[in-house]
Amino acid sequence: DAMVIQNPRYQVTQFGKPVTLSCSQTLNHNVMYWYQQKSSQAPKLLFHYYDKDFNNEADTPDNFQSRRPNTSFCFLDIRSPGLGDTAMYLCATSRDSGGSSPLHFGNGTRLTVT
Amino acid sequence: GQNIDQPTEMTATEGAIVQINCTYQTSGFNGLFWYQQHAGEAPTFLSYNVLDGLEEKGRFSSFLSRSKGYSYLLLKELQMKDSASYLCAVRDSNYQLIWGAGTKLIIKP
Numbered sequence: 001d002a003m004v005i006q007n008p009r010y011q012v013t014q015f016g017k018p019v020t021l022s023c024s025q026t027l028n029h030n031v032m033y034w035y036q037q038k039s040s041q042a043p044k045l046l047f048h049y050y051d052k053d054f055n056n057e058a059d060t061p062d063n064f065q066s067r068r069p070n071t072s073f074c075f076l077d078i079r080s081p082g083l084g085d086t087a088m089y090l091c092a093t094s095r096d097s098g099g100s101s102p103l104h105f106g107n108g109t110r111l112t113v114t
Numbered sequence: 115g116q117n118i119d120q121p122t123e124m125t126a127t128e129g130a131i132v133q134i135n136c137t138y139q140t141s142g143f144n145g146l147f148w149y150q151q152h153a154g155e156a157p158t159f160l161s162y163n164v165l166d167g168l169e170e171k172g173r174f175s176s177f178l179s180r181s182k183g184y185s186y187l188l189l190k191e192l193q194m195k196d197s198a199s200y201l202c203a204v205r206d207s208n209y210q211l212i213w214g215a216g217t218k219l220i221i222k223p
Contacts, residue, residue, distance in 0.1 A: 042118075042201070042213035043157070090156055097209050099144040099164060105156035 006106035020082040021076040023091030032074045080112045118214035134187045142207020150200045153206045197221045
């Protein structure tokens with residue numbers, strides 16, 4: 001089945017220790033997104049790529065970076081995680097950025113910063 | 115600013131019907147989505163509305179009124195597995211998705 005896969009499912013890191021989250025997709029979708037979601041809150045968009053075009057949300061901290069080396073893979077790098085970065089990180093794809101294209105989410109990576 | 119309002123939590127009984135409301139104020143409108151999210155899991159797509167009216171999909175239906183900035187998700191014949199959060203999201207004039215914080219639905223036997 002075509003899908004969006006995130007690894008790892010759970011990640012624990014220490015304060016200030018860099019961490020990388022990965023996402024792969026077999027849907028061949030053009031658009032890939034990274035969201036941060038904290039408990040009982042709306043997902044917050046961090047970045048998205050339309051093909052190779054990178055779009056950074058204005059309020060995404062500089063501590064967060066992303067890479068999309070090819071259509072199938074996307075990475076989220078957190079250079080110096082703080083306690084406030086503990087959250088679920090969701091990768092999603094969509095066929096395009098048009099109105100009716102739904103987002104397809106991976107299972108998420110639950111990151112805990114200690 | 116742009117805003118999506120949903121009730122924080124609702125409780126319903128197994129086998130009953132529940133309506134989850136969503137009101138929005140956005141800069142433009144290019145469609146409204148409903149997603150289901152079980153605790154600790156990723157959201158899954160339920161429905162999309164861009165024109166006024168009711169879209170029915172099995173036990174779930176979604177309604178849209180663009181003039182009122184209002185949508186609802188109707189769940190019939192509730193099952194215990196329907197216990198989840200339901201998120202409303204709107205595409206604005208720039209095709210950005212604006213998300214609500216979700217409505218946590220608790221189903222009681």
